[in-house]
Amino acid sequence: MMYWNIGKVIFEEEQGGKDRAKYGEFLIKAISEEFQPKFGSGFSVRQLELNRQFFRTFPIAHALRSQLSWTLYRILIRIENHDKREFYIAEATKNN
Incomplete structure (x- = not known):
């Protein structure tokens, strides 16, 4: 945060x-x-x-997921395509 x-x-x-x-x-x-x-x-x-x-x-802010690390968020913000980014967020969350 x-x-x-x-x-x-x-x-x-x-x-x-x-x-x-x-x-x-x-x-x-x-x-x-x-x-x-x-x-x-x-x-x-x-x-x-x-x-x-x-x-x-x-x-x-409420959409941020606490189980995702700052390192992962740094990778995610580089993905310009919203759908791809959402896919990776869902996979990272699902698979810890």
């Missing part, structure tokens, strides 16, 4: 719900530069981009 909430804040509050903030990639880089020294590598540019993509791919 933490990764989802970080992605939500970046997308909704910082980007105003738009695909990109007016100031582009500077936003994530600036957040990373501010937070990474204080909180560690979990706030790298790449990690923040994944958080934002995670929220955009799965915008409904």
Whole structure:
């Protein structure tokens, strides 16, 4: 949920719900530069981009499955086809 909430804040509050903030990639880089020294590598540019993509791919928090790991979600957000992604989610859930 933490990764989802970080992605939500970046997308909704910082980007105003738009695909990109007016100031582009500077936003994530600036957040990373501010937070990474204080909180560690979990706030790298790449990690923040994944958080934002995670929220955009799965915008409904209640739809997230607790039995799926962050590693699996990182794979799933790269699958652009919704039906394929749903198939893999169902298989991963069914087969633990």
